[in-house]
Amino acid sequence: MTATRWQPTRALGRAVLITGLLLITGVILGRVDLVALATPFALGTAYALRRRPAAAPVLDLGAVDANLVEGGQVGARAAAANPADADYDLVVVRALVSPWLRIDEVGVLAPISIDPSPGGDQLLVLERLAAAARPRPSGGVPDRPFGLAVPTGSAAGFELSGVALRWGRQPVGPVAARAIACDGLLSCRPVVAEPVRVPVYPVIDPFHADEAMPRAAGLVGGHRxxxxxxxxxxxxxxxxxxxxxxxxxxxxxxxxxxxxxxxxxxxxxDAEVVLLLDVLTEVGRSGGVSGGASVLDTTVRAAAAIAEHYLHRGDRVSMLEYGPTARRLRPATGRRQYLTVLEWLLDVEVRPTPYEPYDQVFGPQLLSSDALVVVLTPLVDPRSAEMLARMARSGRIVVAVDTLPTTVAPPPRQGQWTEVAYRLWRLDRENTVGQLREHGVPVVTWAGAGSLDQVLRDVARLASAPKAVLR
Structure with a gap:
């Protein structure tokens, strides 16, 4: 960074203005006392500007723990280093934090010495701060500005600690810093560090399914x-x-x-389990790990629980989205696939679209006919019910998991829902569920452990029943 990043402050403008006015007035009026009065202002300004910093502060931002679960402790550190050959009077740092990260404590890290030369150890500032400096508790919220004293060849920062309230890639930052030097006469333009997205994995609801798979078509595995x-x-x-x-x-x-x-x-x-996530509609308001769950929260947590159960038993698990983009995760087994599933779920988001969702991924070349397809859907959008009926008519084993909370209404298009309108909508939805069951699609409400036992038992019995053959 060059000195062009530095700009005069209002204090420098006032000093130059007062000095110039006193000198001009003293020369015009022949007043020596005015010239003598302007001398301290001129000398003070020149003395303050004798050593101007040549570089702006270097910011570094990082997360303390990269493997978090909802309700776990989250931490992040921000550091500002002074690579210039002059001291900064003050470095004002401010950070933005995701609303789903509840910051309970802010600690200011004491300055440590670093190598100010080019190519020094600025990249190791956070590690050295964590090892050498002890945080001093500081009150206030994290988005307020923090003032740090950063002498030349040193680094200082602050540490945030709190609780992760919801799954997803929660951003910490961006962080902006502005340095003031030369007794407040110069300030640098804001230096911004890009945000760090902390992965917060969903809480896995307890789930197990003791029933055999309807069609276990692999070569080896753990299903009878x-x-x-x-x-x-x-x-x-x-x-x-x-x-x-x-x-x-x-x-x-x-x-x-x-x-x-x-x-x-x-x-x-072994068997292949396909988890199909309906991302066309979001219903309800998420309250985090300790509050109410929206449809998307229930969908993601249920998908993580079902995937963990079947991957632990040695089955192949794949993931699909029913939406405009139709993201897909190929089928695989083992712990590596489970970690990949968790990373894949972090990017799930509702994508409403007025057009027909992309359903080419449901073709036989990508979706095995022997796979058990578990569809996690709130059954709010009519296109979701049509998709379930099409898959059932194609001969696939489909199980629909209802993720809509019992006390939540769909998002209103115009105005508020009246009691009569809500009851009529509930009756229409129950009619849709009944039609799906007539098409051979069992619909079960997600209730954690054992939610799919009865459904899988009935589906396995139907899959093993003898088929009628015309002669």
Whole structure:
């Protein structure tokens, strides 16, 4: 940074104006006393400007903890370094913080020495401040300005600590700093540091599903399938046949029947679970981790819980959005996929559109016909119900999870909802749910653990039932 970033303050303008007026008036009127009175102003201004800083302060901003969950402690540090060869009288720093980060404490970090030369250790300012300086508690809110004393070749800053109230990529910053030097006669233009987005992961609601998957079509896995094969679940005892392994012989039954019998088992298969998130409409107001949940909050937290459950059991999980952009996460397994799912969920946001959502991702080349499709939807937009009906008619196993709170009405288009209008809307929505069930789409309200057990039990029974064949 060059000296062109520095500009005169009003104090310098007043000093020059008073000195000039006194000198001009003294020369015109021949008053020596006025010239003598202007001398201290001129000498003081020249003495203050003898060492002008050549560089503006360098800002650094960073988060203390990058792995946060709703309700966890969040921290961030902002530091201002002085790489110039002159002291700053004062550095005024101000930061903006997301409203979903409740800052409870602000601590001012004492200055430490750094290398002021070009290419020094300015990039390590935050680490050195955290290791060497102890924060001094300071009252007030984080968006108020903080005054820091930053001598040449040193750095100072402040630390914010509080609670993360809601999931998402919550911004800390931007941070702006303005330095004042030469006894308040010069000030630099504001230096701005880009905001740091702190990832806050959603709280995972407890969830488990004990029922078998409707169609476990993989090669290996932890689900008991309906197909005989190599596995750990006993299906019965039958007569030994060609291709049976000797270790499958049941000697007790064979000795009693005087004929070789083998234990038949069911194969263990994995399954693909597709979580489809309806992002067409947002209903309700989010109150954070300790308040009420909106539709988007319920959708994201439920998706994280279902994904964690099935990934823990070794299944393949993929994510889809039903909206104008149709974001997609490819299916995979393991802990790495679970972390990827959490990162993917941080970018979920409602995208209302008057046009038909992009549904090319529902094609057979991208969406397996054997996958279990769990649709998280508030069933407020009619297009969501139409999408569920189309998927059911295509022969896919679809389960709809209702994410609309029971006491929340849809967003009004004009004016407020009356009691009669709200009841009529509820009746119309119940009619839509009934029509979906007639199309073979079970609709269940999200209630945490065991929400899908009964639904999966019924769907698995229907999937394994014999199909009628015309002759």
């Amino acid at each position: 399938s309906r197909r005989p094969g190599e596995g750990g679940e006993l299906a019965g005892v039958r007569i030994f046949g060609p291709g049976d392994r000797l270790r499958r012989i049941d000697w007790r039954v064979s000795l009693r029947a005087r004929q070789l019998h083998v234990a038949a088992t069911l194969s263990d298969r």
